[in-house]
Amino acid sequence: xxxxxxxxxxxxxxxxxxxxxxxxxxxxxxxxxxxxxxxxxxxxxxxxxxxxxxxxxxxxxxxxxxxxxxxxxxxxxxxxxxxxxxxxxxxxxxxxxxxxxxxxxxxxxxxxxxxxxxxxxxxxxxxxxxxxxxxxxxxxxxxxxxxxxxxxxxxxxxxxxxxxxxxxxxxxxxxxxxxxxxxxxxxxxxxxxxxxxxxxxxxxxxxxxxxxxxxxxxxxxxxxxxxxxxxxxxxxxxxxxxxxxxxxxxxxxxxxxxxxxxxxxxxxxxxxxxxxxxxxxxxxxxxxxxxxxxxxxxxxxxxxxxxxxxxxxxxxxxxxxxxxxxxxxxxxxxxxxxxxxxxxxxxxxxxxxxxxxxxxxxxxxxxxxxxxxxxxxxxxxxxxxxxxxxxxxxxxxxxxxxxxxxxxxxxxxxxxxxxxxxxxxxxxxxxxxxxxxxxxxxxxxxxxxxxxxxxxxxxxxxxxxxxxxxxxxxxxxxxxxxxxxxxxxxxxxxxxxxxxxxxxxxxxxxxxxxxxxxxxxxxxxxxxxxxxxxxxxxxxxxxxxxxxxxxxxxxxxxx
Ligand SMILES: Cc1cc2nc3c(=O)[nH]c(=O)nc-3n(C[C@H](O)[C@H](O)[C@H](O)COP(=O)(O)OP(=O)(O)OC[C@H]3O[C@@H](n4cnc5c(N)ncnc54)[C@H](O)[C@@H]3O)c2cc1C
Numbered sequence: 001x002x003x004x005x006x007x008x009x010x011x012x013x014x015x016x017x018x019x020x021x022x023x024x025x026x027x028x029x030x031x032x033x034x035x036x037x038x039x040x041x042x043x044x045x046x047x048x049x050x051x052x053x054x055x056x057x058x059x060x061x062x063x064x065x066x067x068x069x070x071x072x073x074x075x076x077x078x079x080x081x082x083x084x085x086x087x088x089x090x091x092x093x094x095x096x097x098x099x100x101x102x103x104x105x106x107x108x109x110x111x112x113x114x115x116x117x118x119x120x121x122x123x124x125x126x127x128x129x130x131x132x133x134x135x136x137x138x139x140x141x142x143x144x145x146x147x148x149x150x151x152x153x154x155x156x157x158x159x160x161x162x163x164x165x166x167x168x169x170x171x172x173x174x175x176x177x178x179x180x181x182x183x184x185x186x187x188x189x190x191x192x193x194x195x196x197x198x199x200x201x202x203x204x205x206x207x208x209x210x211x212x213x214x215x216x217x218x219x220x221x222x223x224x225x226x227x228x229x230x231x232x233x234x235x236x237x238x239x240x241x242x243x244x245x246x247x248x249x250x251x252x253x254x255x256x257x258x259x260x261x262x263x264x265x266x267x268x269x270x271x272x273x274x275x276x277x278x279x280x281x282x283x284x285x286x287x288x289x290x291x292x293x294x295x296x297x298x299x300x301x302x303x304x305x306x307x308x309x310x311x312x313x314x315x316x317x318x319x320x321x322x323x324x325x326x327x328x329x330x331x332x333x334x335x336x337x338x339x340x341x342x343x344x345x346x347x348x349x350x351x352x353x354x355x356x357x358x359x360x361x362x363x364x365x366x367x368x369x370x371x372x373x374x375x376x377x378x379x380x381x382x383x384x385x386x387x388x389x390x391x392x393x394x395x396x397x398x399x400x401x402x403x404x405x406x407x408x409x410x411x412x413x414x415x416x417x418x419x420x421x422x423x424x425x426x427x428x429x430x431x432x433x434x435x436x437x438x439x440x441x442x443x444x445x446x447x448x449x450x451x452x453x454x455x456x457x458x459x460x461x462x463x464x465x466x467x468x469x470x471x472x473x474x475x476x477x478x479x480x481x482x483x484x485x486x487x488x489x490x491x492x493x494x495x496x497x498x499x500x501x502x503x504x505x506x507x508x509x510x511x512x513x514x515x516x517x518x519x520x521x522x523x524x525x526x527x528x529x530x531x532x533x534x535x536x537x538x539x540x541x542x543x544x545x546x547x548x549x550x551x552x553x554x555x556x557x558x559x
Contacts, residue, residue: 019173020043023046025049026052027097028179032175032177032464034100036175055182069085073454119419142473153168154174182404185205194377194379231256232401280510432515445461471521
């Protein structure tokens with residue numbers, strides 16, 4: 001197994017001299033900044049908007065965390081006692097994130113209204129070879145964060161003065177934290193004869209709806225027939241919110257191609273408590289040895305049971321029975337909302353969603369209509385479903401909750417065609433989910449999804465800060481690429497056709513974080529414990545225990 005630790009660093013960099021740019025002041029940018037500062041550097045953060053928080057600063061009114069807050073918590077800054085909910089709303093998340101930025105004096109590092117419009121890598125060498133980068137065996141030539149020959153030119157536009165010439169800042173390292181759920185919407189292709197231009201109503205993307213405040217949004221949909229296209233979290237939230245506001249007089253229609261697994265907050269809580277080292281033994285791991293392979297084969301029947309839809313339904317119903325005795329809610333079956341694919345495939349592709357509260361109540365009362373359609377087109381008064389002319393859905397507004405082009409967003413920021421290709425061309429691009437083996441002196445945060453992104457971002461921020469401080473070197477490029485391919489192959493094994501790159505599979509959270517800890521020279525298994533308690537610990541160590549352990553200041557901060 002590749003471990004960055006085995007490549008010990010040659011020297012500690014001069015932290016005062018080295019210039020580090022962090023792009024974006026969402027949660028990942030704030031974490032990157034805090035941990036880089038903690039290691040003695042003086043980073044500068046460029047943020048396109050006039051505030052911090054990224055997606056949480058501009059979202060629909062009903063958005064809540066769908067991760068239990070204990071798993072969405074800064075290690076050194078717990079949620080305030082006043083937040084008693086397990087799933088706080090977006091205002092509470094914003095307050096929490098803002099307090100964190102204040103507490104660690106991150107605001108003073110941020111240049112607001114500063115949009116990075118280009119990243120240009122400059123390599124000066126006595127060697128005439130233009131293809132120097134592509135010939136490297138080691139990342140950046142030496143496997144280290146910094147190189148005496150390489151710099152990034154960060155081209156920054158003041159968004160308040162768009163006519164002003166952009167400024168160029170030269171830095172030694174860039175941490176890119178521009179997020180993947182904003183800015184560049186994914187608009188589906190419609191047949192030319194049934195394109196958006198045929199429609200007399202209004203079409204917007206979910207990000208434009210999310211950008212409206214509560215009053216604007218309510219005014220926009222008032223007395224209108226609205227159709228929401230998609231079945232991701234934002235589609236469900238928006239449809240439920242509109243159904244609540246417009247009621248049965250103007251029902252909202254949710255139009256989707258494929259049903260995805262979604263469940264109650266209780267189910268999410270239940271799933272988190274079952275993410276532990278024991279459940280990780282049931283699945284194969286990239287580059288596993290014979291012992292782990294054998295264990296995974298032995299225990300795989302337990303995982304094979306997961307795909308059985310009814311296990312999930314029974315679990316859901318049991319949970320609901322516990323709350324609303326003796327009523328059982330079998331709406332998922334009643335409205336034919338049981339997905340064709342397995343629950344396991346879905347969670348392994350980071351696509352599980354929490355259903356908005358009273359979702360099926362709204363379907364029952366008729367304020368929300370569920371409409372499956374594989375193909376969509378427009379006509380003057382609405383949507384044509386499944387390409388059948390007869391199946392017309394009259395509507396005034398269409399909201400496309402069809403996601404974002406996150407790869408293109410990252411690729412667009414590079415001026416080099418080669419770096420653009422690195423992002424768009426490779427299938428599973430990032431080593432340790434944050435380093436592209438062929439893009440030197442740069443880390444990418446916030447790209448990789450997981451059920452608890454804050455924890456994932458925080459650990460990666462610590463890892464990047466350790467790397468910057470010269471605590472370890474990266475392995476040769478070829479080894480990193482092989483490692484990345486192994487992770488991809490393993491992810492495909494479980495998510496199959498649902499495979500989504502840049503998803504830290506839910507079943508391998510702890511294993512993945514173990515790799516980062518090992519690189520940093522930290523053993524999250526606490527070997528010093530007595531043998532028995534050690535065995536108990538490694539089998540029953542849940543995400544919660546794992547996080548609590550790593551949050552202990554004596555563990556990572558000491559390295
Ligand atoms: C509605 C919603 C709900 C979610 N709920 C959860 C949840 O419950 N649990 C969970 O774990 N995750 C959740 N997520 C995932 C979410 O993406 C993360 O929680 C996290 O907030 C992402 O932070 P980020 O900093 O990576 O990206 P963002 O929040 O997108 O921040 C990126 C920042 O970069 C800035 N930026 C972008 N481009 C540039 C540029 N060129 N120059 C300068 N600045 C730039 C943006 O303005 C923005 O401020 C949710 C996401 C959404 C959209």
